[in-house]
Amino acid sequence: MNKVLVVHYSQSGQLSDIARQFTQPLVDAKDVTVEFENVCPQTPYPFPWPFFRFLDTFPDSVYLDPPPILPLKVSANEEFDLIIIAYQVWFLSPSLPMTAFMQSRTAKKLLKDKPVVTLIACRNMWLLAQEEMKKMIAGLGGRLVGNVALVDEAGSVGSFLATPVWVLTGKKGPHLGGLIPKAGVAPEKVKRCDRFGARILQWFREGRTLDQDLLKNLGAVQVEESLIASEKTGRRAFRLWGRLFRALGPAGALSRQCLLVVYAVFLVVLILTVVPLNMLLNKLLAPLMRKRIEAQKAYFAEPSGSASEIVDDPIVRVQESEYIR
Numbered sequence: 001m002n003k004v005l006v007v008h009y010s011q012s013g014q015l016s017d018i019a020r021q022f023t024q025p026l027v028d029a030k031d032v033t034v035e036f037e038n039v040c041p042q043t044p045y046p047f048p049w050p051f052f053r054f055l056d057t058f059p060d061s062v063y064l065d066p067p068p069i070l071p072l073k074v075s076a077n078e079e080f081d082l083i084i085i086a087y088q089v090w091f092l093s094p095s096l097p098m099t100a101f102m103q104s105r106t107a108k109k110l111l112k113d114k115p116v117v118t119l120i121a122c123r124n125m126w127l128l129a130q131e132e133m134k135k136m137i138a139g140l141g142g143r144l145v146g147n148v149a150l151v152d153e154a155g156s157v158g159s160f161l162a163t164p165v166w167v168l169t170g171k172k173g174p175h176l177g178g179l180i181p182k183a184g185v186a187p188e189k190v191k192r193c194d195r196f197g198a199r200i201l202q203w204f205r206e207g208r209t210l211d212q213d214l215l216k217n218l219g220a221v222q223v224e225e226s227l228i229a230s231e232k233t234g235r236r237a238f239r240l241w242g243r244l245f246r247a248l249g250p251a252g253a254l255s256r257q258c259l260l261v262v263y264a265v266f267l268v269v270l271i272l273t274v275v276p277l278n279m280l281l282n283k284l285l286a287p288l289m290r291k292r293i294e295a296q297k298a299y300f301a302e303p304s305g306s307a308s309e310i311v312d313d314p315i316v317r318v319q320e321s322e323y324i325r
């Protein structure tokens with residue numbers, strides 16, 4: 001009997017639904033047990049978010065400084081054959097409740113020497129959050145064997161407004177007659193993510209050791225190359241401003257409120273000027289930096305990669321390889 005632990009947190013329910021769909025083949029199997037651990041902060045985060053409360057959460061998110069969480073159901077002494085960490089991204093970092101889990105004593109015992117799969121659902125900027133998650137997993141002695149990232153259906157430009165509007169109003173949209181598209185991961189993508197659970201089940205049944213090939217050729221991630229530089233710039237700015245905020249006191253402190261107003265103005269100016277300029281510059285320089293960009297894309301796509309399944313049919317094989325290129 002193989003045992004799987006799924007650790008998850010979700011405000012809207014999106015990520016928990018994805019985690020359930022992902023693991024459905026394992027849940028249905030008689031020879032596998034799946035335990036779900038829903039991480040709960042002692043003081044729940046609001047959803048929808050008041051604007052300034054939302055902004056005030058970035059310094060702790062970026063500095064991986066989470067709030068206390070309620071005691072976990074799972075015993076630290078249990079042994080699992082696979083641990084799935086389902087997390088969303090907050091300010092280019094793993095969300096604070098999931099960071100809290102990763103810093104818990106229970107996680108330290110559970111993850112030691114165990115294979116780990118990460119499952120991300122976010123707007124579309126997950127690359128640097130996953131770097132932080134990789135460090136936390138390695139720090140606990142876990143072995144990352146797979147990563148799946150599902151991003152919002154509205155695309156880079158559409159989700160730029162759609163996702164913030166969703167988390168600030170609680171409504172997915174579309175809004176303004178479609179001017180702001182619907183937020184969240186496309187339902188068809190959610191439905192199809194049981195293929196990952198099916199692959200894991202197959203490996204369990206074949207008695208294979210779970211390694212970094214586990215989720216290969218299933219289209220686990222797509223690395224959006226134009227976002228690599230934007231994430232790096234954004235993170236640098238978050239860390240600088242974050243240090244300033246944290247020097248003024250903890251989240252919610254009155255002294256931080258004035259700086260929040262200044263920061264909000266800075267963000268709007270940044271979004272309207274530096275971000276489009278940065279994207280334009282990257283597009284222009286892309287042909288000169290093709291090799292470096294390809295290497296970065298391959299790095300961020302590890303361990304599961306972006307390639308889709310190669311079906312053993314000559315016609316499909318040709319179509320698939322076209323798609324992969």
Ligand SMILES: Cc1cc2nc3c(=O)[nH]c(=O)nc-3n(C[C@H](O)[C@H](O)[C@H](O)COP(=O)(O)O)c2cc1C
Pocket residue numbers: 009010011012013014015016049054057088089090091092093121122123124125126163167
């Ligand atoms: C405080 C906060 C910050 C966020 N920052 C990011 C981000 O940096 N990158 C990103 O792709 N999505 C970001 N999102 C979107 C989330 O990753 C996620 O898609 C959304 O909150 C829905 O998750 P849920 O399952 O918890 O409802 C952010 C959401 C919140 C609430």
